[in-house]
Amino acid sequence: MLRDIYFTVVGFLRTFGALQLFFLRLLVNSPHIFFGRFRLVVQQVQNSGTLSLVIIMVSGFFVGGVLGLQGYSNLARFNAEDSVGTFAAFSLLKELGPVISALLFAGRAGTALASEIGLMKATDQLSAMEMMAVDPLPRVLVPRFLGGVISMPLLAAVFSAIGLLGAHLVGVNLLGVDAGAFWQQMQSTLDMSDVYEGIIKSVVFGVVVSLLAVWEGYNAIPTAEGVGRATTRTVVISAIAVLILDFMITAMAI
Amino acid sequence: MDSASDNVIEIQDLDYSRGPRQIFKGLNLSIGRGKVTAIMGPSGTGKTTLLRLITRQLRPDSGKILVDGVDIANLTQKQLYQLRRRFGMLFQNGALLTDISVFENVAFPLREHTRLPNRLIRHVVLTKLHAVGLRGAADLMPTELSGGMARRVALARAMVMDPEILIYDEPFVGLDPISMGVIVRLVRKMNDALGITSILVSHDVQEIAAVADCSLLLADGKVAASGSPDELNNTSSELVRQFMHGMADGPVAFHFAAPNYADQLLGRDSE
Numbered sequence: 330m331l332r333d334i335y336f337t338v339v340g341f342l343r344t345f346g347a348l349q350l351f352f353l354r355l356l357v358n359s360p361h362i363f364f365g366r367f368r369l370v371v372q373q374v375q376n377s378g379t380l381s382l383v384i385i386m387v388s389g390f391f392v393g394g395v396l397g398l399q400g401y402s403n404l405a406r407f408n409a410e411d412s413v414g415t416f417a418a419f420s421l422l423k424e425l426g427p428v429i430s431a432l433l434f435a436g437r438a439g440t441a442l443a444s445e446i447g448l449m450k451a452t453d454q455l456s457a458m459e460m461m462a463v464d465p466l467p468r469v470l471v472p473r474f475l476g477g478v479i480s481m482p483l484l485a486a487v488f489s490a491i492g493l494l495g496a497h498l499v500g501v502n503l504l505g506v507d508a509g510a511f512w513q514q515m516q517s518t519l520d521m522s523d524v525y526e527g528i529i530k531s532v533v534f535g536v537v538v539s540l541l542a543v544w545e546g547y548n549a550i551p552t553a554e555g556v557g558r559a560t561t562r563t564v565v566i567s568a569i570a571v572l573i574l575d576f577m578i579t580a581m582a583i
Numbered sequence: 584m585d586s587a588s589d590n591v592i593e594i595q596d597l598d599y600s601r602g603p604r605q606i607f608k609g610l611n612l613s614i615g616r617g618k619v620t621a622i623m624g625p626s627g628t629g630k631t632t633l634l635r636l637i638t639r640q641l642r643p644d645s646g647k648i649l650v651d652g653v654d655i656a657n658l659t660q661k662q663l664y665q666l667r668r669r670f671g672m673l674f675q676n677g678a679l680l681t682d683i684s685v686f687e688n689v690a691f692p693l694r695e696h697t698r699l700p701n702r703l704i705r706h707v708v709l710t711k712l713h714a715v716g717l718r719g720a721a722d723l724m725p726t727e728l729s730g731g732m733a734r735r736v737a738l739a740r741a742m743v744m745d746p747e748i749l750i751y752d753e754p755f756v757g758l759d760p761i762s763m764g765v766i767v768r769l770v771r772k773m774n775d776a777l778g779i780t781s782i783l784v785s786h787d788v789q790e791i792a793a794v795a796d797c798s799l800l801l802a803d804g805k806v807a808a809s810g811s812p813d814e815l816n817n818t819s820s821e822l823v824r825q826f827m828h829g830m831a832d833g834p835v836a837f838h839f840a841a842p843n844y845a846d847q848l849l850g851r852d853s854e
């Protein structure tokens with residue numbers, strides 16, 4: 330029993346150490362890929378960005394709509410239904426935008442990344458590159474990592490913007506809150522610091538989800554089953570990591 | 584005699600195991616410069632593994648692998664990559680990069696390692712694709728190719744940097760007789776015209792006879808026999824004859840190590 334715990338803890342620490350080292354190698358190789366082979370990065374932004382854009386927009390719209398409904402019915406009890414815009418903006422910018430985007434991003438682009446890299450490994454493509462004296466880490470992993478890191482905050486921004494649109498549609502157009510009050514209140518209560526918190530979160534989540542996806546794919550057991558498992562692990566571990574980090578960042582911001 | 588000059592690759596006392604299975608036990612072999620050497624052996628004896636050891640995609644448990652007299656175990660990553668640029672390797676399944684076209688696959692090493700202008704890259708790539716008969720497939724994606732076509736594209740890619748040593752892992756599998764003939768002649772021609780050293784894993788005894796200067800037969804983690812294809816064909820060795828003539832019974836077990844067949848079918852525990 331104690332032995333089991335010991336091995337689990339040691340195994341975890343070892344993996345975590347290896348993950349940090351891997352992260353460091355990605356970072357070290359990032360500048361020259363970003364500046365030297367920018368086209369590779371743009372391709373990946375396109376890949377993971379476009380993959381996730383539609384689901385981000387649809388989800389953002391409905392989450393915003395729900396915020397409009399819930400906000401209105403709750404705030405109406407305090408005769409504060411004009412604040413529904415503020416309520417929606419706070420929730421979206423600081424929490425739901427970054428968190429839900431990150432979860433969706435992990436599910437759509439993260440799994441695609443992990444399985445793509447895992448398959449490249451399983452079909453000897455990474456070995457073939459090494460045989461051509463090309464290191465796959467900068468050539469394959471870094472552009473995909475950077476692509477994820479860049480698209481994630483953009484997607485979170487899109488999510489929040491469309492979410493506000495949804496809240497506006499429900500609050501103003503459907504439930505009759507005054508449009509002027511909706512925007513006016515929001516502007517006067519929202520601080521730049523709230524926006525920054527959201528941005529920091531989405532950047533951190535982008536780094537974490539992309540890192541985990543690339544890591545899982547690169548370390549997948551090179552078989553069909555191994556790739557499948559890597560894909561699943563990407564979603565599960567990313568989701569947990571995002572939610573824990575969300576709590577930590579929020580706690581630090583308050 | 585300076586052995587480094589006539590043997591490109593020398594392997595001394597190599598041991599390698601994968602988990603509990605020992606794949607090579609005290610393997611010794613050498614590969615002559617400028618020759619076509621065929622490596623044969625039953626499926627699962629470790630031919631692919633041997634190629635990966637030679638190119639240091641895997642590291643041996645013990646023993647030495649010398650390329651041009653240099654022990655490759657001690658190379659830094661940079662030196663290793665320097666060395667690998669002298670190799671061209673055809674993987675058993677082609678291993679084409681699936682996210683770029685056939686043309687870009689063949690162009691890949693040129694784009695990564697040289698600053699050649701596009702026009703020249705185009706010229707080189709199309710020439711190599713033409714040599715394997717697939718110039719017309721340049722714009723296809725790898726997923727649109729058949730297995731045999733993919734392997735021929737991979738061959739073009741392996742040749743594109745004009746390597747000194749070409750390694751082929753089962754290049755003839757899945758080729759129709761016509762492409763097979765073309766590829767066999769291509770392998771031979773590159774060897775004669777460009778002085779390339781070729782290492783070829785194959786089961787096709789006839790093709791090997793047509794192309795190889797020397798063949799090695801691997802069995803039980805060692806070189807069981809070596810010599811020119813003719814010598815092997817006419818050998819008296821039981822094991823070699825079994826392999827060359829495709830007989831199921833003989834010193835080489837057709838079956839992977841397993842418990843007693845009857846016992847297992849009857850569900851008895853064999854001890």
Ligand SMILES: Nc1ncnc2c1ncn2[C@@H]1O[C@H](COP(=O)(O)OP(=O)(O)OP(=O)(O)O)[C@@H](O)[C@H]1O
Pocket residue numbers: 601602606624625626627628629630631632633675
């Ligand atoms: N990733 C791996 N993990 C564990 N064992 C492996 C792995 N790859 C290969 N092996 C074992 O190593 C042995 C040699 O494999 P290898 O691929 O080198 O055979 P081969 O001679 O190339 O066979 P084939 O002619 O079928 O391609 C096999 O018996 C296999 O069981």
Ligand SMILES: [Mg+2]
Pocket residue numbers: 630631632675752
């Ligand atoms: Mg093989």
